[in-house]
Amino acid sequence: MQRPYLERVPDKKGYFGKYGGAFIPPELEKAFKEINEAYEKLSKSFEYLDELRRIRKHFQGRPTPVYYCHRLSEYIGGGQIYLKREDLNHTGAHKLNHCMAEALLAKYLGKKKIMAETGAGQHGVALATAAAYFGLECEIHMGEVDMEKERPNVVRMQILGAKVVPVKHGLRTLKEAVDSCFESYLKQADTAMYAIGSVVGPHPFPKMVRDFQSVVGFEAKEQFYEMTGRLPDACAAVVGGGSNAMGLFSAFIEDPVELYAVEPLGKGEKLGEHAASLTYGEEGILHGFNSIMLKDEKGNPAPVHSIGSGVDYPSVGPEHAYLKEIGRTQVKTISDDEAIDAFYKLSRLEGIIPALESAHAVAYAMKHAKEHKDEAILVNLSGRGDKDIDFVVENYPIPDTI
CATH class of the missing domain: 3.40.50.1100 (Rossmann fold)
Structure with missing residues (x-):
């Protein structure tokens, strides 16, 4: 009998297929080995896990709710849009x-x-x-x-x-x-x-951060089922490094649910105008791990751009590269302007100001809902937009109407 996906992937050396691993200076090998051994021990420790549960409940305010966007769904005139409200997690994001x-x-x-x-x-x-x-x-x-x-x-x-x-x-x-x-x-x-800070870097961090963030997906799965009596048809999350997306996706990988990784298209398709690594990148090693990355003509990390500072990274978590390669996820792109449009529409229609990063996933969900009128899509609203409001209003004037 095959073990569940989250128990068998990555392998003991931190590889998701051919992606992942640990490419680090010799002087850091001891430190990363120490972290890995400690995590493997503590991840099975009742005392450690119990303290985490206590912290999540009494300090972080978990579980965060799943919310049905009635007015936004009605405005789109298509499928049903739901949000996993990580913006309500203490400090305002999934991190x-x-x-x-x-x-x-x-x-x-x-x-x-x-x-x-x-x-x-x-x-x-x-x-x-x-x-x-x-x-x-x-x-x-x-x-x-x-x-x-x-x-x-x-x-x-x-x-x-x-x-x-x-x-x-x-x-x-x-x-x-x-x-x-x-x-x-x-x-x-x-x-x-x-x-x-994400599902990137040398092993064990891509696995470790995914495991810690999986609380998002498992909460959302149970909550969505309680609300509707079924699973969502699709899940969507923005992907820079990819921690919020792996948090949501992890609970649904073995279920009949479409998973959409939404990348920042920025200003356009030219190199340097976007940060869509999975869409336009190629295999390469950066910051101690092998994945898909954007490269310049010399093979170095390419310049990137996104309106969302948390997703302007020239590579992506190795598990995202693996899930795309095996066909488990579909990769979509959203531009700066589309993210801004979603930012204002969610604010006006639902009273929720999203982080610019999260607005990319909302923008894709709006597209998806319009094209799939009989489906329900669950979005990881990974953060709130307090941090972004000054930048947004200075560069994108508040619209009179939506």
Whole structure:
């Protein structure tokens, strides 16, 4: 009898098919082996899991609800749109699901500090929150472009006690923030733990973050069934690195449910105008793992763009590359303008202001609902848009009507 998908994938070396693995400097091999061994032990520990459940219930406010978008569905005139409300998770996004678990793991390992990169700032805020909760130091690396764009989250991190390191080289966005954080981590791996912010990076992080985020999918599956007496016809989530998408998809991989990975098309199809790695990329190694990535003419990571700072990354989690390759997921793209349109429509019709990243998934759901009038689609609304409102209104004037 075959074991369930989540138990057999990835393999012991962290491979999802040919994707994944751990391509790291020799001086980090010991640290990553230590993290992997600790996770394998703690993931089966009642005490660890029980503490996580307690934290999720009494600190994070889980379970977050599934919500039926009555007015948006009626406006579209098609299928039914449902949202998994991760914007209601403490700190305003799904990121705290793995940050609290990673910080608890760091405490078990005796580390004094947790550190990470951040794009939109949601992972940084969540990790700073976890550090404050557990009494750990926190160091967050963030590109200068994103710091200016996501100023409210920078302030939140600082209020929570994190040291925010501005990254001033290259495009000064997410990819450079990862580079900078890895460089800093090399110097302090003995006392710090790098809490990677998505289902990316060397093994065991793609598996570990997926497992921590799977609470989203399993909650949503039970809630949707309770609401409707059936499973959704489709699930959709935006994919940058891909943690919120794997969180939702993980519960439905072995069910007859279509899974849509929604990538940021940005300004267009030319290299440098988008961050649609699965759509336009090719196999390559970046930041310690093998996956699908966008490359320039020299084979280096290509410049990327998206209105959503949390998804402007030139690669994607290895499990997403694998699921696309075996035909389990379908990859769709949404432009900046389509995401903005969904941002305003969800706000006006449902009273929910989504994160720009999440608005990509909402925009796809609107398209899907219009074309599939007899279906129900469940979207992971991975974050709220408080962090984005200044940027949006400065660049996309508030419409008089929708």
